[in-house]
Amino acid sequence: MSRRRQQFMDGSDSSDEEGSDFKASFNISERDLEEEAEGFSGQRKRRKFTKEDAMLGIWAEDDDDSSNAPSPAAARPKFSSAINFKPSKVDSPLSRTQSPQSRNESPEPTSSRPGLGGGTATARSSSFRQAGSTSPAVNKDFAKFASHGTGFGMKMLQKMGWQVGKGLGAEGEGIVNPIETKQRPNRMGIAFKGFDERTDQHKEEAARRGDVPSDEEMEEVSTKTKKRRDAWKKDALTPSVEREETPSKPRKQKTVYKTASEIIKESAASQPVADKIIDMTGPAARELTSLSQVRSQSPTMMETSTRLPELRHNLRLIADLSLSDLDHLTREKRLAEVRAQNLEHEREQLQKRLDSDDAEMKRVDELQRIGREIEAISKSALATGAFEQGDITAMFGEHFKLLETQYSEEFKAFGLDAMVVSVWAPIMKYGCVRWDVLSSPTWASDLVSRWRRLLPCNDDLSRNDDVMDVDGGFQGKQRNGRRGAGSERTLLMTPFESMMFTIWLPKVRSAINNTWNPREADPIIHLLEAWAPPILPLFIYESIVDQLILPKLSKAVSDWDPRNDPVQIHTWIHPWLPTLKAWRLSAIFTSIRQKLSVILRQWHPSDESALHILEPWKEVWDANPMEKLIIKSILPKLTQVMRTEFVVNPREQNLDPLVWCLAWKDLISPVLIGQLLDNEFFPKWLDVLYKWVTLNPMDINWDEVGQWYSWWKQVFASYGLDDNPVVKASFRKGLELMNRASSGERVENPAVVAAR
Template structure:
C-alpha cells in the first residue's frame, strides 16, 4: 500500500499528478503568443546587420542598402514578415496581410502606374453599396419614402363601360360592388360584399361567392378586350392582304402584257427586212414595254430584254463598220434607249475628266452588265483595229470625232481603255519618233494638243515624271540642245508655253541661253568698216522667249565688252575722227532700240554701258584738248576680241583676250552623244553601275521610252565602246569600239 510522502507532495511528483500538471501546461487558445516567439518573428523581419554575412553577400551581388532587390531596385525592401494567428484559430480569424505586405503591394502598383486600395477601404465601399441597394426604390428627392398608391377596385358598371359591347347581367351588378363607403348587408336583393372598413369578422359563403363573381367578371372583361383587339387586327390584316392581292393581280396582268410584247419582238426580225425599219420597230416595242411595266423593271429584267432585242442588229452593224469613216453608226438608236440600257447622263466623267460631256456611270459591281459586255465584245475590236492600223496619229480629227459621238453611250472603262491603252500609246510613239530638224508631219503641239482634254492627270501634268507631256518635255530639251540657232525659233515652242507654263522658261535658261551666249561670243564681231549683223539677228530671233532683263544681261556679257574694246581701239588710234565715232555711237544705240523691245536702252544695266561709252569719249576729248596722249589717259577694257581696223585709221594689231562669259557652256563627249541620241530619237539612260574591267560608268542607248532593250555602252575618251553579244558557251561579253552611225542606231532600236 503506498504511503503518502509529504516531500513528494511539496516538491510535486510527476508520476502522481501528471494529468493535473498537463492540464495546467496547456496554452490558452485565445491568449497571444509568447513574448519570445514575437521577438523571434521581429528579428526575422528586421534587416540584416550591416556587417553580417548576409549583408556582405548581398553587397557583393550589387545590392544597395535602402533599395529593393533586383537589377532595377524594384524588388522587396525588407524580408517577408510573418503574421501569427492564435493557436487553433482558422483562416479569417485575423487579417492575414501584414502592414509590410500592404506597403509592398502599393509600391509595386506604383511602379506599374496603378493604385491599390486598402482592404478596409474596399470593405467600407462594399457595405455602402449594399446599404444603398437595400433602400426602397421609390423615394422622394429628400430621401423620404413615397407612399404606395391605394389599390383601386372597379365597379361592375365601370367594367361594363370599359369593355365595348359587353353586357353584364343585373344579377351580377346586384351581387358585385368593388368599393363603397357605407356598410352593406348580405341579403337576397342587396350586395353581398360590404365595405372593407366594416367587414364581418368571419368570411361567409356569400362573401366568397361575391369575390369569385367579381374576379370572374374581371377575367371575362379582359378576355373580351383581347378578342376585340384581335378582331381589329384581323380586319386590318384582311385589308392589307386584299391590297397585296390587287397589286399582284396588276403585276400579273403587266407581266402577261410584257410577255406578249417580248413575243412580238421575236417575230419582228421575220416581218421587217429593212435594217432601219427594224431598229425603229424594236425601239418602239421596247419603249412600249417600259411604259407598260414601269414598276417591274428589276423583277422582269427589262435591261436584259432590251439588250437581247438589239443584240442581233448591233452585231450586224459592227461586222462591216468602219469607225473612222462612219463614226455615227447606231449611236442615235442607242440614245433613244438610254434608260432601258442603263445609260444615265453625268455632267463630267470622273475617270477621264471629259468636261461638259455625258458619260456612262461607273459600275458599282465587280461584274459587267449585259450592255457593257455587248459593247466590249462587239464595239471595241473594230475600234482597236482602226486605231492601230488605219488612224494617222498626226491627224486627230477622225478619232476625236468618233470618241465625241460615242462617249454618251460608252461604258467608262471601255472609253478609258481606248484613251489610255490605244490613243496614248500611238501618241507616245509619235513623240518618240519626232525629229525637230526633219519633221514631215508637223510639230507635236498640232497632234498632241487636241488630246489634252481627253487625258487624265498623269499625262496632262507637266511636272509628272511619266506620261505624254513628260515625253514631250524630254524631246523639247533634246531639241533645244541641238537646234541650229541660225534657223530661228524652234517651231511650236510658243504654243507649248501655255501648257508647260513656268517649266518652259526654266528649260530655255538651262538648255538654250548658254548656247545663245556662246554663239554670240564666237560669231559676232563689232567691225565699224564692215559690220555684219547676221549673228546678232540670229540671236535676236529668240528675244521673245526670254524676259527683257535676261536679254539685257546677255548683251552686257557678250555684246558690250566687244563694243567697248572697239571704241577704245578707235580712240587710241592715230588721228581718230571724233565725228565718226559719235555717229557710230548713235547708230548702235538706235539699232538696239529698233531691234529690241521698247525701253531696252532705258534699263539701268544697259544705260550704264552707254554712259560708260560717253565717259570714255569725254576722257579722250579732254586729253586731246590738253595735248596729252589719249592712250595713257584711257583705261584699256579687260575683255574683248581682236577686231579689224576702224574706217579711216589703222589700228594696232595687238591681240586682245576674249571676254570672260557670264554663261559658260563646257561641252563634253557625253553631251555630244546625248545630242546625237536626241537627233536620232534615242535615249541614253545611266545604269548606275560600272564596267568590271575599266571602272567606267555604263549607259544604255535605246529607242524605248521605258529604258529597256538597246545596247550597253561606256565612254572612254572620245570613243563609244559597245558591249557585244555573249560568246558561245560562255557569259563573257566584250566591249568593242563603235562610231555614232546608222549601225549603232540599228542596234539601239532592237527590242
C-alpha cells in the first residue's frame, strides 16, 4: 500500500507538509479537474492557472478560514450543481456512490442493473442488511484527508451521497472503516501451519455481508493444511494401531542407487568382508556386505514416533553431511595415492634418465679415447711416411669399425665424420698426386665404398632432413644445412664432399681434358662405374658427365667425317649408352642425324655404306626421328632409282636397282616399302604381263608365263615381303589377268584401269 493511499484511508491531509510529493505522485492539475467537470456538465470552459493554484496545488478552494480576498478559485463551478451523473450499465463503485440528486433525477430502476457478483445491487444490499445484524464499529476519521477538518476526499464522497458512519456504495454495502493489513511472520510462506491471513476488519465485514464460513469448513481447511504440511511424515503421524485397523496399500520399496563416492569408498577398503551376512527378513534371502544394509521391514519405534520430527530431520542431515565429508576424504585419499604413484613413476623415469646419462658420459669418454688414438696414429704415419701406402684399413680399420658398429649414434650426434676425413685427407692427397686415372680408374674406390657409412653427404638426406647412407643404416639430422631466402634450401658441403671436390676431382678433370681420347671410352666408363653414386657424391658425378665427358664427345662428333673416317661412329658412341643413358646423349644423336642428312644428299643407293651407318642406330634412336630421316634422305633416292634404272624384262632381267631398295626393308616401315613397290615396281610388272598375255594365242607359252610369275613371288618371299598387303594384292591382280586371258575373255591393261 502506497503512502498516499494510507493517508487517504487515515483521513489525514498531508498537502501542507508534502505538497510537492503528493502532487508528483498523483500528477493531477487544476486543469484536469476542470476538464473532468466540463466533461460531466457538457460545457467546455477554459480557466487561467493562477498564482494561488501554483501555491496550493489542486487543493486550493474557498474555505471559511482563508482570507476574504476574492480569488479565482472562488469562481470555480460547484460539482454538486455542475455534475450530472448518469447511471452506468455495469454495477461499479462509482455507480453505487452517486448523489441523491442524481438518483432522483435518474429514476431508472436499479434492479435491472447487473452487479459484480452476478446479482442486482438492490438484492445484494438487502442481503447485506439481513446478514449485517452486527455492524462493525465506525471509524469517525474515515475519509478525512485534509488538515482543515474536512478534506477533499470527504467532500467528494459527501457530494456523491455518502454519510459518515455508513458503508461505501449506493446502498451502503461497501466497507465502513479503512482497509487494514496484517503482517505475516518473518520468513513464513502463505498459509503456513494454518496461519489466517484475514484481519479482524475483514472478518467483521464478511460477517456483516453474511460471508462468514462455518466452523466445520474452517476445521476441514485446517485439517487439509495440516495434512499437506505433514505429508512427508505421514507414516510417522499415523499410529500403528490405526494402520492395523485401516488396511492401506503397501508402500513400494524405494530403489537406492550407489553413488560414485560409495563405489570409491568400497573399492578403497583394504580388508574385504570375511563373513557373509544373509538377510532372511524379506520374502527371499539376500546376501549383504555390511550390517548397515540390514533394515527391518516392520516400522521401528523411531519411525512410528511423532515426537521431535525436526530433530530427527536435522540429525539425518548431519549424518548425510558427515557421509559426504567422509566420501570427500576418501576421494582425497585416492587422489593422494594416485599422485604418489605418479611421483614414484617420475622418480623412476628420472633415475633411468640419470643412469642413461651416466652411460652416455662413459661412452663419450670412450669416444674421446678413440679420437686421441686416431690422432696419434695419424701423426705417427705422417712422421714415418707410412701414409704413403694409402691403406686406410690397415692404419685405422680397428677404430673405424668401433665407430661404425658400437658408437654409431654418438658418431651421428657429434658429427665425427670430420675426424675421419681429417685423417683420410692427407692420404688421399698423397695418393692422387701419383694416381694415373686412365690406367687405374678404380683406385681407392673400394676403400671409400668400405667406409662410406662414416662419410655422409647431402645426397643421403631424406624428406625429414635425416642423413642416411646407401644401405639405410646411417641416420642423423642435417648438420650443415641452412635455409636461405624463400623456401629453397641452401646446403653446405660435408667434410667428405669437400675432400672429394678439392682433392679427387681436380685429378680426374685434368686426365679427361688433357689425356683422354673420346674414341677410347673404356677407361672413363670404368671410372664412372666404379665411382657411381652413392659412393661418389651426386653433384661431383654430374659435374664430370655434364662438364667433362659430354662436351668432349660433342666435339668429337662434330669433327667426324663419314666419307673419310674408316671407323664407324657407333663403335665409340654406343659404349656410353649403359652408363650415360640415351637421354643424356640426345643432343649428340641430333648432331649425328644432321651430319648424315647432309651427306646423304649426294648418296646413291648402290653405296651400302649409308645402310651400314644407319642400321646400328635403329634400336637407339626413337622411331619418329629415324622415320623422318628415312623419308627425308633415303626414300627419295630409292624412288628415283626404281623409276629411272629399274626395267622389267622377262628375257634379260636386271635386279640390282630392286635389290638396292629391298635392302632397306629393315629400316623402312612396311607401309613405306609397300607404297614404294605399289608406285614404282608393280605398274611396270603388270604392264609387261598384260602385253605378254594379249599376244597371239598361238605365240603364247603359258608354261613360261606361269614360271615367270612364280619366280617373282619367290624373289619377294626371299626378302620376307610376301606377307605385305600391297605385294599380295598386286600378285592377285596378275593372277586374275592370266586366268581371264587364258580363258579367252577380254582383258584390260591394269595400268590404264588404275590411271582411270
